[in-house]
Amino acid sequence: MSTPSPPIPIGDDVLVFDRGWLSSTNVLCRGDEPAVVDTGYVKDAGQTVALMQQALGDQPLARIAHTHLHSDHCGGTAALQAAWPQARTWVPQVSLAVVQGWDESALSFGVTGQRCARFVAQHGLRPGDTVRLGRRDWQIHAAPGHDNQAVLLFEPAARILIAGDALWEHGVGVIFPEFDGDEGFEPFERTLQTVEALQPEWVVPGHGGPIARADGGIAHALGQARTRVQQLRAHPAQHALHAAKVMVKYQLLDAEVMPRDAFLAWADAAPILHRLHRQHRPDLAWGDWLQHAVLAPLLARGALLQDATHLRNGA
Numbered sequence: 001m002s003t004p005s006p007p008i009p010i011g012d013d014v015l016v017f018d019r020g021w022l023s024s025t026n027v028l029c030r031g032d033e034p035a036v037v038d039t040g041y042v043k044d045a046g047q048t049v050a051l052m053q054q055a056l057g058d059q060p061l062a063r064i065a066h067t068h069l070h071s072d073h074c075g076g077t078a079a080l081q082a083a084w085p086q087a088r089t090w091v092p093q094v095s096l097a098v099v100q101g102w103d104e105s106a107l108s109f110g111v112t113g114q115r116c117a118r119f120v121a122q123h124g125l126r127p128g129d130t131v132r133l134g135r136r137d138w139q140i141h142a143a144p145g146h147d148n149q150a151v152l153l154f155e156p157a158a159r160i161l162i163a164g165d166a167l168w169e170h171g172v173g174v175i176f177p178e179f180d181g182d183e184g185f186e187p188f189e190r191t192l193q194t195v196e197a198l199q200p201e202w203v204v205p206g207h208g209g210p211i212a213r214a215d216g217g218i219a220h221a222l223g224q225a226r227t228r229v230q231q232l233r234a235h236p237a238q239h240a241l242h243a244a245k246v247m248v249k250y251q252l253l254d255a256e257v258m259p260r261d262a263f264l265a266w267a268d269a270a271p272i273l274h275r276l277h278r279q280h281r282p283d284l285a286w287g288d289w290l291q292h293a294v295l296a297p298l299l300a301r302g303a304l305l306q307d308a309t310h311l312r313n314g315a
């Protein structure tokens with residue numbers, strides 16, 4: 001857990017908390033009914049609650065909303081609900097029933113081998129509707145690509161866009177639908193068009209601080225994202241390898257250190273890694289692939305470290 005940097009305001013009612021890696025950026029919308037969008041990873045949940053308490057003072061958190069339900073965007077929700085039991089919670093409409101029944105295989109945590117504390121949700125975010133967060137009404141738009149259930153939230157008066165992982169300042173995240181037997185590249189490109197057409201003044205990405213239109217930041221980010229999606233689309237096997245490295249790095253960011261055997265057991269039990277193996281190098285045996293294709297380059301650049309018995313997170 002890193003020391004959080006101070007939140008960045010957009011106007012006088014929207015506060016952006018850049019949480020570094022593992023946890024997503026959190027957005028606090030102030031008003032009569034304060035709301036937070038995206039809640040970080042479960043490991044940082046205590047810090048997420050403390051940050052919100054500090055920002056809210058005596059005012060209770062009233063609403064919690066999610067751009068999508070990856071573990072780094074909804075892992076703090078259970079702790080926030082425990083701290084503010086009256087808060088009501090929104091998830092993308094298509095995921096509402098799955099959350100209410102807590103079906104981990106239909107949520108992403110089962111497939112990725114990641115952790116998330118169980119939370120409850122009462123409301124769906126439906127593209128075409130609006131949702132009141134803080135003192136503004138936010139439009140809900142579909143944002144498929146990184147996650148085909150994802151939404152983005154746009155406030156048309158101040159032109160603030162909460163993008164989740166549909167846009168980052170540099171590049172794009174893993175395009176997961178491509179590994180679920182679904183399409184991801186083309187939907188991602190459509191989502192980038194949606195972002196452009198909305199003409200936001202500010203984009204709050206799923207990771208990192210706000211990106212401004214005024215200094216050309218949004219146009220630059222869109223250009224980089226388009227280039228990256230095209231690259232991945234042209235080289236799907238490389239995309240699979242990249243995804244495998246991301247999953248392994250994420251696991252070590254969470255665990256920090258793992259006995260080698262425990263790591264191998266975790267990897268073997270994560271269905272997504274087997275899919276990525278088949279898409280990247282089905283000609284290699286599973287263990288050879290994991291060691292030589294995935295771990296070796298991460299070790300070579302110091303992203304992971306190892307000794308005789310353990311793997312640990314590196315730089």
Ligand SMILES: [Zn+2]
Nearest residue numbers: 024072165206
């Ligand atoms: Zn994320």
